[in-house]
Amino acid sequence: MNDGKLAYATCPATEAEESISDEMLLKSVAEGDKTAMHIMFARHRARVLHFIQRTVRNPGIAEDLVSQVFLDVWRSANRFEYRARVSTWLLSIARFKAINSLRERIHESIDQDDVHGIADAGDTPDIALDRKETNGILRACIAKLSPAHREIIDMVYERENSPSEVSEMLDIPLATVKSRMFYARKQLASMLVNAGFEVPTSTRRGKQSHLAACI
Numbered sequence: 001m002n003d004g005k006l007a008y009a010t011c012p013a014t015e016a017e018e019s020i021s022d023e024m025l026l027k028s029v030a031e032g033d034k035t036a037m038h039i040m041f042a043r044h045r046a047r048v049l050h051f052i053q054r055t056v057r058n059p060g061i062a063e064d065l066v067s068q069v070f071l072d073v074w075r076s077a078n079r080f081e082y083r084a085r086v087s088t089w090l091l092s093i094a095r096f097k098a099i100n101s102l103r104e105r106i107h108e109s110i111d112q113d114d115v116h117g118i119a120d121a122g123d124t125p126d127i128a129l130d131r132k133e134t135n136g137i138l139r140a141c142i143a144k145l146s147p148a149h150r151e152i153i154d155m156v157y158e159r160e161n162s163p164s165e166v167s168e169m170l171d172i173p174l175a176t177v178k179s180r181m182f183y184a185r186k187q188l189a190s191m192l193v194n195a196g197f198e199v200p201t202s203t204r205r206g207k208q209s210h211l212a213a214c215i
Helices: 022-030 034-056 059-079 086-119 125-143 147-158 163-170 174-194 210-214
Strands: none
Touching: 022 034, 022 059, 022 086, 034 059, 034 086, 034 163, 059 086, 086 147, 086 163, 125 147, 125 174, 147 163, 147 174, 163 174
16 A cells, blocks of 8 residues: 555455454454455445535545545554444544545635636726625635634535535534524624625625625
């Protein structure tokens, strides 16, 4: 196994391999058993990939993150404390990787929105400047939210996941997701008003603005 890279064939497991529990496999992985690691990868790869894809919405990035997840399993199997199911542990690693990937991309995504807005042929220089300043205010206010509320804003409004999808991805109750959405929007609206910004309900084209979508 190359450090930093994971490449496994996903061959169908034999009946004997299927009978081995995840816990026994992980113990063997912790002892450096590459065959056990191959079985673990084949058994859980599809579920981990599906979980990550629903978060990052990018097949190429998802495949890369899957490799990172199982590389972490190989490196840290000896630190697993068996307080939860192995499959739950795998998805917690996958969630961490996926959310970090989204956080790294959020600023790039917002910057692209700025570029598209400025490049709009229907915008006057004043409108383009106002849109850029609005996005700057929004970025600054989002940055002041708590990590949990920033995460909700990102996953629901930036990545357009449904509350039920976010509930599954974060492994928290749907009611908790909705509560965080409510308080994140409330705090964001308050900060924007304090910044002297009048919250719009729509753009001049009749579509919901990026700002209005968040609050």
